Amino acid sequence: PEEERRVKVRLTVEVEEVEFHPFTERLRVRGLIREGMDVGRYHTLNVEPGVELFLKRELTGEEREFLKEAGRGGVERRALFISVDDEEILLFQVNDYGIKSMGSFPYPRKGKYYEQKEEGFAVAGEVLSAIREVDPEGVIPLVLLGPGFFKEKLKEELLKREEDLRGRLRTISSSSGGYSGVKEALRNPQVLEMLSSLRLMKELELLREFFERIPRGLAAYGKEMVERAIKWGAVETLLVTESHLHEGWVEEMFNLAREGGSEIRVISEEHEEGRMLEKMGGVGAILRYRIEG
Structure with missing residues (x-):
């Protein structure tokens, strides 16, 4: 029998499922083929560093920064x-x-x-x-x-x-x-x-400061408390875990935070401190000053 050989093709896939393996840095993307061979069938793309990928999506400012930061990555x-x-x-x-x-x-x-x-x-x-x-x-x-x-x-x-x-x-x-x-x-x-x-080092430093400030009333957590702090202009740094990134209330919170001059950081849940923040509602804030109530 003739030896099978792989042929490179260009496909456009409408994404339905995404699975990321952070420590192997591999991304599995599954969805319907909209352009290319086998239109209408499901296909899974295995994406890893070095693979050329075009993304058709309206991105928020935070998502663009996230991609830029990731693009500066590498072995080091x-x-x-x-x-x-x-x-x-x-x-x-x-x-x-x-x-x-x-x-x-x-x-x-x-x-x-x-x-x-x-x-x-x-x-x-x-x-x-x-x-x-x-x-x-x-x-x-x-x-x-x-x-x-x-x-x-x-x-x-x-x-x-x-x-x-x-x-x-x-x-x-x-x-x-x-x-x-x-x-x-x-x-x-x-x-x-x-x-x-490393992004991790910056995250750990921010989260240590966040947890240390809670007993002093200089940090807020949970959707309602953080929203109130943002409206009062008290938020120095807004922290949101990745799993909430695409929820509507988070985008509204980001817009309010930007207007108030707050720094915005998206936090990974692949480390212990990030999982702790997720258990606290997935959103926290380092405050400029204490707020009452």
Whole structure:
């Protein structure tokens, strides 16, 4: 039989369903074909970085800014965090959308560890393979973190195997390993500077300020309270989670906020702080001054 070959075609699809996988940066778009081959049939487009896509849609100002910011992305818009404690090594990818676990490596226990001591940290080879798999081009920042001396030992062994890591590997002390260790490291000044271009870092900074201001009456949350604050001109920064972005009341709120000179930020729900805001109604505001009632 003749070998099948793929032929590139141009299709216009009326979108009905969209599914985005933030940590693989792949977008699945499903809908009816309106122009091109097989008009009237359903088709799914798999979109990933580098794919040329034309969007026919009336966009709001926030959506345009969102697309511009996303368009400035790239490999450098993520980092790999290697969390080390006395039991296991955990890998996390941090990008514009949040923190995702990428795998774990338990330490050899008891006597087995000491038998391997002279040969070096055997698990370092597995960690290095995982780093290469996530980052085959060898360009994204690496952060090695955790309590105690284990992270220093792992760093030594990684550099023995690949000296090129030295220029992009930072070591950070944290009080714990795992996810909580990564969250702690994201507040470290060195890490803040290294990852300053990430949308996530800007979001976490705003949300920390938002939550800290609530007890002082300098933050509002929930649709009614935030609407009142906007009408009084009290909103410095308006925060809205992504899942509410296309609801009519949100666009009205955006228009009022713009008139009052408020900054508007759309918040991802792929991280813990964003999910907390969603549970509070999906909308919050950092206030210029306290409001009564």
